[in-house]
Amino acid sequence: MFDTLPTLPNDPILGLSVAFREDPNPEKVDLGVGVYRNAAGETPIMAAVKAAEQRRFENETTKAYLHPAGYPGANEAVEDLVYGTEHPAREQQRVATLQTPGGCGALRVAAELIQRAKPGARIWVSTPTWANHVPLLGDAGMELKEYPYYDFERHTLDFDAMLAALGKVPAGDLVLLHASCHNPCGADLSDAQWQQVTELAKARGFVPFIDMAYQGFGAGLDEDAYGPRIMAEQLTEVLVAVSFSKNFGLYRERAGALTVVSADSSRADACRSQLLSVARGLYSMPPSHGAAIVDQIWHDRGLRQSWNEELAEMRGRIQQLRQALVEALAKAIPGRDFGFIARERGMFSFLGLTEAQVARLREDFSIYMTDNSRINVAGLNLDKVDYVSRAIASVL
Numbered sequence: 001m002f003d004t005l006p007t008l009p010n011d012p013i014l015g016l017s018v019a020f021r022e023d024p025n026p027e028k029v030d031l032g033v034g035v036y037r038n039a040a041g042e043t044p045i046m047a048a049v050k051a052a053e054q055r056r057f058e059n060e061t062t063k064a065y066l067h068p069a070g071y072p073g074a075n076e077a078v079e080d081l082v083y084g085t086e087h088p089a090r091e092q093q094r095v096a097t098l099q100t101p102g103g104c105g106a107l108r109v110a111a112e113l114i115q116r117a118k119p120g121a122r123i124w125v126s127t128p129t130w131a132n133h134v135p136l137l138g139d140a141g142m143e144l145k146e147y148p149y150y151d152f153e154r155h156t157l158d159f160d161a162m163l164a165a166l167g168k169v170p171a172g173d174l175v176l177l178h179a180s181c182h183n184p185c186g187a188d189l190s191d192a193q194w195q196q197v198t199e200l201a202k203a204r205g206f207v208p209f210i211d212m213a214y215q216g217f218g219a220g221l222d223e224d225a226y227g228p229r230i231m232a233e234q235l236t237e238v239l240v241a242v243s244f245s246k247n248f249g250l251y252r253e254r255a256g257a258l259t260v261v262s263a264d265s266s267r268a269d270a271c272r273s274q275l276l277s278v279a280r281g282l283y284s285m286p287p288s289h290g291a292a293i294v295d296q297i298w299h300d301r302g303l304r305q306s307w308n309e310e311l312a313e314m315r316g317r318i319q320q321l322r323q324a325l326v327e328a329l330a331k332a333i334p335g336r337d338f339g340f341i342a343r344e345r346g347m348f349s350f351l352g353l354t355e356a357q358v359a360r361l362r363e364d365f366s367i368y369m370t371d372n373s374r375i376n377v378a379g380l381n382l383d384k385v386d387y388v389s390r391a392i393a394s395v396l
């Protein structure tokens, strides 16, 4: 049977980590997979997470199955974070939330839910979008279409082109949006632009599907939730896929959620029951540990404050690295403006290099990034900024 299966190439993002690990060069720099690193080059366990884990280790009394919806307290944390504590959609009981195995699990569960509601549904994704959106949604049977988003020449959001394309999206199609810290380009919608897209969704009748993997890494927890909040208030249907990989640093614990807003409480009940059935058919119930930690941190004043402060530090460090990189690049390559890197948000930016230049950086300087020259700024370090900038200068 398996004679028919070809061997596939490595995943374009995760495969980089393997190549990086095997590289013996002590100067090597990993700007590939989107993982936060501190000044010591480590991806630390956040202090609040460690403290919650210690408590959990002492107090956990059973390993019996978790309900397919997950921990109610974690799902409450999701709704507090995404919508805020006093949101009309929550008050009207229009929200159904399901804990999922990471943000990827949320995206896939959403795709399955949509398939049940509207088989073969079309979803419009930004050009560019996160590479893994394609299999996560496409393998579930959704048809993917693209709308223009990033102007690769000018390194800005091409909002006019985006709006023009979304203005032609038929009613009932879905449009995938990134809540903040766009992956891979780092160019986000302003509040006013979110409002315009919301009005367009209302006028056209398309359904926003928001990927929210970096809340707190952009401008702040509330600021990064502006889009989902106004859309959930002004539109009848919205889906939001949430990840706690980055903002709680829970990557391998696979903690995330899907939260679905529908027209009224009876439709929310129907969605909830469908979500439970999708989960049961895919993996039965989500992993427990990561979401239990989120639940504990969110419901403990001290832990929540510690988490919030550490998250703010991480956000500040990324911004500092962005600024330092712009300055070092300006020195190394005086004729070229990299100022956009400091204006963009979150982990990622495009350098604007060719695939051949990216390959030279990897082969000659042991600097790793995806072939499209996306860098994970949060993987950089202040003491590597000059090395990286000089290397970029020599491949240009």
Ligand code: LMR
Pocket: 013, 014, 032, 033, 034, 035, 130, 132, 183
């Ligand atoms: C990334 O884009 O690098 C991260 O979201 C990790 C992943 O799974 O691709």
